[in-house]
Amino acid sequence: MTTVDLHRLTGAYALHALSDEESVSFERHLAGCEPCAQETAELSATAARLGLAVAAPVPPALREHVLRRITTVRQETPGTTVRVSPVRAGLRAGLLSRWALAACLAAAAALGGTTVWQHQQAADARAEARQASRSADEIAAVLAAPDARTRAADLAAGATGTVVVSQSRDKAVFVVSGMARPPRGKVYELWFDDAGTMRSAGLMDADRGDQTVLMRGNVDGASGMGITVEPAGGSTHPTSTPIALMAFPG
Amino acid sequence: MKEAVHIVRNPAKGPDLQELVGRVALGDEDAFAHVYDIVAGPVLGVVRAVLRDHAQSEEVAQEVLVEVWRTAPRYRPDRGTAVNWILTLAHRRAVDRVRSVDAAMARDHKAALLDRVPEYDEVAEHVEARLEREQVRRCLRTLTELQRQSVTLAYYRGLTYREVAEALGLPLGTVKTRLRDGLIRLRDCLGVTA
Numbered sequence: 001m002t003t004v005d006l007h008r009l010t011g012a013y014a015l016h017a018l019s020d021e022e023s024v025s026f027e028r029h030l031a032g033c034e035p036c037a038q039e040t041a042e043l044s045a046t047a048a049r050l051g052l053a054v055a056a057p058v059p060p061a062l063r064e065h066v067l068r069r070i071t072t073v074r075q076e077t078p079g080t081t082v083r084v085s086p087v088r089a090g091l092r093a094g095l096l097s098r099w100a101l102a103a104c105l106a107a108a109a110a111l112g113g114t115t116v117w118q119h120q121q122a123a124d125a126r127a128e129a130r131q132a133s134r135s136a137d138e139i140a141a142v143l144a145a146p147d148a149r150t151r152a153a154d155l156a157a158g159a160t161g162t163v164v165v166s167q168s169r170d171k172a173v174f175v176v177s178g179m180a181r182p183p184r185g186k187v188y189e190l191w192f193d194d195a196g197t198m199r200s201a202g203l204m205d206a207d208r209g210d211q212t213v214l215m216r217g218n219v220d221g222a223s224g225m226g227i228t229v230e231p232a233g234g235s236t237h238p239t240s241t242p243i244a245l246m247a248f249p250g
Numbered sequence: 251m252k253e254a255v256h257i258v259r260n261p262a263k264g265p266d267l268q269e270l271v272g273r274v275a276l277g278d279e280d281a282f283a284h285v286y287d288i289v290a291g292p293v294l295g296v297v298r299a300v301l302r303d304h305a306q307s308e309e310v311a312q313e314v315l316v317e318v319w320r321t322a323p324r325y326r327p328d329r330g331t332a333v334n335w336i337l338t339l340a341h342r343r344a345v346d347r348v349r350s351v352d353a354a355m356a357r358d359h360k361a362a363l364l365d366r367v368p369e370y371d372e373v374a375e376h377v378e379a380r381l382e383r384e385q386v387r388r389c390l391r392t393l394t395e396l397q398r399q400s401v402t403l404a405y406y407r408g409l410t411y412r413e414v415a416e417a418l419g420l421p422l423g424t425v426k427t428r429l430r431d432g433l434i435r436l437r438d439c440l441g442v443t444a
Contacts, residue, residue, distance in 0.1 A: 057291065
């Protein structure tokens with residue numbers, strides 16, 4: 001199909017009126033065609049209005065059923081953190097090789113795909129993949145930095161945490177294993193410890209006991225890090241006593 | 251039978267839904283219950299318009315709503331509104347179901363498909379939904395006959411553009427174009443921005 005033909009498919013695509021194969025080639029086209037992506041997004045929003053116009057009364061039993069079901073369904077993760085299962089054994093043995101870890105992360109990033117989940121998609125998926133892999137690249141860069149220093153600690157309830165700091169990159173990565181889920185409606189928030197003043201370094205993924213997180217922001221001379229339990233969405237200042245405090249490796 | 255009527259915020263307009271979906275993404279079940287209250291009607295409506303089988307529609311609508319919970323962490327507000335994301339998902343799942351082999355067996359013949367716009371439940375509908383419906387109807391009237399038939403067959407019946415072409419006896423290229431320019435006209439009439 002020519003590019004002109006593909007461009008004309010924005011309407012059919014927005015209405016889900018293409019075959020699967022055609023959708024795939026259209027998405028490939030979308031990824032490199034900003035005006036098409038824009039038009040597709042608008043036409044897809046227009047199609048949604050056709051849907052709103054046919055709202056139907058819902059049997060009350062459906063509500064109860066759905067609300068009960070979600071309590072047993074695990075949510076997907078945003079795809080910006082990378083799961084690294086081999087880390088745990090390494091931590092236990094005290095033989096964590098940063099380069100091996102970096103290689104695992106790169107592999108996880110390559111395999112741990114980004115789900116195409118929304119309608120503007122191919123472009124989205126690429127952007128997401130780029131973002132996930134950028135994050136994984138940054139993590140790998142910190143772990144593999146010649147001046148990376150590591151400190152491991154036992155956290156509460158059998159969890160272990162390792163922080164890797166690279167002063168030359170001014171970044172820190174926190175690797176945790178066996179972390180319990182935060183209480184409902186709460187999240188774990190990471191903090192840089194600036195001589196007693198806590199500066200937010202982003203949230204951890206509530207759904208993962210094992211995860212590797214690039215701490216948000218620069219180390220900027222921080223002496224250590226902390227973790228607190230915060231309301232969903234996080235806080236700008238800690239609102240509870242830290243569940244863990246770790247000094248950065250010197 | 252008369253069912254309970256709830257007056258809800260128009261899901262197209264409230265900024266609240268965005269925020270609620272953000273909370274759902276963090277595992278907030280109460281926020282999900284609010285999201286459910288706002289979108290369940292439109293979700294079921296979309297699915298039922300395409301499937302027209304009440305039992306199957308409820309089953310698919312339920313799958314869609316659970317999928318909203320499951321995939322909320324991947325929803326990106328900068329890529330479109332939450333209601334658009336959810337209704338796109340609902341339509342996609344309904345279309346997937348209607349195109350599955352079994353459903354295809356039970357598919358109405360083409361003549362019946364020309365009964366284009368689905369019947370609305372006039373008894374127990376939301377006030378907001380009625381206003382939305384009036385506006386969409388008014389804008390659909392600004393389309394040419396071919397645009398309107400093509401768009402409604404594709405959206406409300408879940409037909410591929412090939413099937414639309416077959417049903418209307420038109421060349422494929424014409425249908426592709428009508429779907430696009432029909433939606434563009436509808437977009438402009440409704441004042442939709444992405």
